[in-house]
Amino acid sequence: MDAIVLAGGYATRLWPITRRRPKMLLPVGETTVIDGVLQSLEEDDRVGTTYLSTNEAFAADFEAHIDEMGYESVQLSVESTEDEDEKFGVVGALAQLIDREGIDDDLFVIGGDNLIGFDPSEFLDFFEERDGAALAAYDVGSREKAKSYGLVELDGERVVDFQEKPEHPKSTLVSIACYAFPADSLRFEEYLSGDNNPDEPGWYMDWLQEQEPVYAFTFDDVWFDIGTPESYFEAVEWKLNGGSLIHPDATVENAEIGDTVHVMAGAEVTDSSLDRTIVFPESEVHDCDLDETILGEDVAVAGFDMSGSLIINR
Numbered sequence: 001m002d003a004i005v006l007a008g009g010y011a012t013r014l015w016p017i018t019r020r021r022p023k024m025l026l027p028v029g030e031t032t033v034i035d036g037v038l039q040s041l042e043e044d045d046r047v048g049t050t051y052l053s054t055n056e057a058f059a060a061d062f063e064a065h066i067d068e069m070g071y072e073s074v075q076l077s078v079e080s081t082e083d084e085d086e087k088f089g090v091v092g093a094l095a096q097l098i099d100r101e102g103i104d105d106d107l108f109v110i111g112g113d114n115l116i117g118f119d120p121s122e123f124l125d126f127f128e129e130r131d132g133a134a135l136a137a138y139d140v141g142s143r144e145k146a147k148s149y150g151l152v153e154l155d156g157e158r159v160v161d162f163q164e165k166p167e168h169p170k171s172t173l174v175s176i177a178c179y180a181f182p183a184d185s186l187r188f189e190e191y192l193s194g195d196n197n198p199d200e201p202g203w204y205m206d207w208l209q210e211q212e213p214v215y216a217f218t219f220d221d222v223w224f225d226i227g228t229p230e231s232y233f234e235a236v237e238w239k240l241n242g243g244s245l246i247h248p249d250a251t252v253e254n255a256e257i258g259d260t261v262h263v264m265a266g267a268e269v270t271d272s273s274l275d276r277t278i279v280f281p282e283s284e285v286h287d288c289d290l291d292e293t294i295l296g297e298d299v300a301v302a303g304f305d306m307s308g309s310l311i312i313n314r
Helices: 035-043 059-069 090-101 120-128 188-193 201-211 229-240
Strands: 002-006 050-055 074-079 107-111 114-116 133-139 150-155 158-164 173-181 214-218 223-225 244-246 251-253 261-263 268-270 273-279 284-286 289-295 300-302 310-312
Touching: 002 035, 002 090, 035 050, 035 074, 035 114, 035 120, 050 059, 050 090, 059 074, 074 090, 090 188, 090 201, 107 120, 114 173, 120 133, 120 173, 120 214, 133 150, 133 201, 150 201, 150 214, 158 201, 173 201, 173 214, 188 201, 201 214, 223 229, 229 273, 229 289
Parallel strands: 002 050, 002 107, 050 074, 133 214, 244 261, 251 268, 261 273, 268 284, 273 289, 284 300, 289 310
Antiparallel strands: 107 173, 114 223, 133 173, 150 158, 150 173, 158 214
């Protein structure tokens, strides 16, 4: 099979920290958001080519990252957009990529901003044992949260109903951006020719489960949908287990380092107190009290007392 890792979003809710940096390359501990998935697919013998799908604005960033990490099976596939307003929608972009790359094998598709506790190979095991398409489903535990996702209704393992971002959720079991399709289920062109919604994959899954069997892989491990400063902090907190990570090339002197603090390479922190704070490379913090703060790359602050989900970037 082949795989597609979706990394074409512009992450406007995380601006300005993601204005010039794809959110999939945001550091989470000693790795990045996207690398757990890429490394797993690299090691899975079932996967031939992993297409990293992105836009023209971030293509160079991902190309450099692929080279730096030494991935052998990861190949960049670039959609012709440079701005959020030009996007085709996820289903539209998938249809274009499948046509562009000539994909005709079984296909695994996952959102590059998914930070998941299970190994994607477990999901592929589940898919191989079923006779149809599969999706991963997670109980978010809140009907209010469920409003933001595709709601899944099951009969055993089989999907029997799907509601994309319902106003009144009937449950809290939602589909995350993790799918596997037999080659015969790659019916995106058929779906789009029917004037169906090209934006969210959930609309396609709702249409598909009415045409053929679709199964749900439910899991209890952690899942982070990184799209806001709050969810980014939560992912970093989980990865660091509430502790701190100071890069060997960072300078930290006369500083109080609290919980969930990441100070990256080349950063300098002196005479300061940090708690739930992320300091990007080459930034300087002097005589500050920072709490729940993301300090962008190459920024200098001095004499500030900041709290709340504040993002600072040039």
